[in-house]
Amino acid sequence: MTPMKRFPAFRIHADEADTRAGIELVDLEQLSDGDVIIRVHYSSVNYKDALAGTGKARILRRSPLVGGIDLAGEVVMSSSNRFAPGDTVLVNGSGLSEVHDGGYAGYARVPADWIVPLPAKLNLDEAMIIGTAGFTAALCIHMMQQNHQLPEAGPVLVTGASGGVGSFAVHLLARLGYEVVAATGTPGADGYLRKLGAQEVIARDEVEIGRDLLGKARWAGAIDNVGGKTLSSVVRSTRPWGNVASVGIAGGSSFQLSTMPFIIRGVNLLGVSSSNCPQSLRRHIWERLGEDLRPGQIRSIHAQTVYLEDLPDVFTRLLNNEIRGRVLVKVLDS
Numbered sequence: 479m480t481p482m483k484r485f486p487a488f489r490i491h492a493d494e495a496d497t498r499a500g501i502e503l504v505d506l507e508q509l510s511d512g513d514v515i516i517r518v519h520y521s522s523v524n525y526k527d528a529l530a531g532t533g534k535a536r537i538l539r540r541s542p543l544v545g546g547i548d549l550a551g552e553v554v555m556s557s558s559n560r561f562a563p564g565d566t567v568l569v570n571g572s573g574l575s576e577v578h579d580g581g582y583a584g585y586a587r588v589p590a591d592w593i594v595p596l597p598a599k600l601n602l603d604e605a606m607i608i609g610t611a612g613f614t615a616a617l618c619i620h621m622m623q624q625n626h627q628l629p630e631a632g633p634v635l636v637t638g639a640s641g642g643v644g645s646f647a648v649h650l651l652a653r654l655g656y657e658v659v660a661a662t663g664t665p666g667a668d669g670y671l672r673k674l675g676a677q678e679v680i681a682r683d684e685v686e687i688g689r690d691l692l693g694k695a696r697w698a699g700a701i702d703n704v705g706g707k708t709l710s711s712v713v714r715s716t717r718p719w720g721n722v723a724s725v726g727i728a729g730g731s732s733f734q735l736s737t738m739p740f741i742i743r744g745v746n747l748l749g750v751s752s753s754n755c756p757q758s759l760r761r762h763i764w765e766r767l768g769e770d771l772r773p774g775q776i777r778s779i780h781a782q783t784v785y786l787e788d789l790p791d792v793f794t795r796l797l798n799n800e801i802r803g804r805v806l807v808k809v810l811d812s
């Protein structure tokens with residue numbers, strides 16, 4: 479298949495003063511360099527995409543760039559001997575929509591090193607419902623398991639539970655036999671989170687404790703999407719030798735802590751960065767997502783499918799906390 483001459487792309491122009499984003503017709507020569515050209519079928523909407531597309535935070539380190547930190551599709555041209563036309567593949571993070579044109583366009587041109595073969599038991603759309611959010615949840619769990627987080631140690635807390643990372647974290651932990659406590663600020667999310675496997679659902683503000691250096695030890699471990707005071711409270715109320723994966727900043731980026739949780743209880747604070755995850759680990763996590771971590775409830779977590787032209791509205795709704803689960807972007811027909 480010969481890539482078409484011009485195709486639609488959701489492009490972001492960001493400078494110190496302003497961010498402008500919208501659909502433009504581009505050609506292959508305008509895309510960042512790479513040895514593989516992919517016909518993009520699907521992408522997704524992550525918190526970071528919404529920040530980049532609205533300019534609410536400075537995500538792009540080059541401008542303009544095609545947005546979209548995730549993409550899945552079919553190889554149409556390759557000068558790498560590792561990929562051939564017809565291969566179904568995905569790319570997540572790796573600098574997409576930060577320093578390299580991303581997945582919100584009919585085609586992407588990327589280095590072969592960044593490409594992950596589509597796991598055998600996932601379709602292209604399933605891979606993008608999972609996307610960076612599901613990948614990051616799986617990465618957290620993998621890191622916690624490597625640090626000896628066992629189901630029998632007790633309840634694992636997930637904050638920001640109804641979001642993309644949170645939904646997959648709840649579901650994947652439950653599938654592995656962990657007792658999951660989901661903390662949410664979304665009214666009416668109780669049934670959804672229990673269906674994904676949460677044994678208990680608590681209100682967002684129930685996580686926060688006072689300012690004591692150590693709080694009552696409640697959680698055997700945690701995946702925190704919120705940051706700020708929430709993260710501080712979670713670490714201070716984690717049981718001895720528990721693992722807290724720090725993922726997100728939905729509630730703030732700075733936090734205060736003493737060393738007490740670490741040196742008295744042996745709590746581990748695990749930093750999770752999906753964007754620059756080493757490629758061998760990235761491939762391993764995706765393999766797990768197609769095997770033992772394959773989410774059984776992908777369709778329940780899928781909130782809606784949108785097209786490139788819908789992105790500005792979706793970004794606003796996501797940042798206003800009006801979306802539960804994951805938004806899939808159908809690029810092929812946009």
Ligand SMILES: NC(=O)c1ccc[n+]([C@@H]2O[C@H](COP(=O)([O-])OP(=O)(O)OC[C@H]3O[C@@H](n4cnc5c(N)ncnc54)[C@H](OP(=O)(O)O)[C@@H]3O)[C@@H](O)[C@H]2O)c1
Pocket residue numbers: 523524525526610611614637638639640641642643644661662663664667682703704724725726727728729750751752753796797799801803
């Ligand atoms: N480190 C990494 O590699 C990585 C990768 C992916 C995402 N992230 C980060 O992880 C977070 C979640 O990403 P996502 O794509 O899952 O976003 P999302 O779908 O928008 O989910 C964020 C969730 O956080 C909660 N929340 C929103 N605003 C909040 C506030 N002001 N205070 C407390 N909680 C709030 C909401 O859940 P409830 O209503 O259920 O509380 C919301 O659904 C983001 O901060 C994102 O930047 C990091």
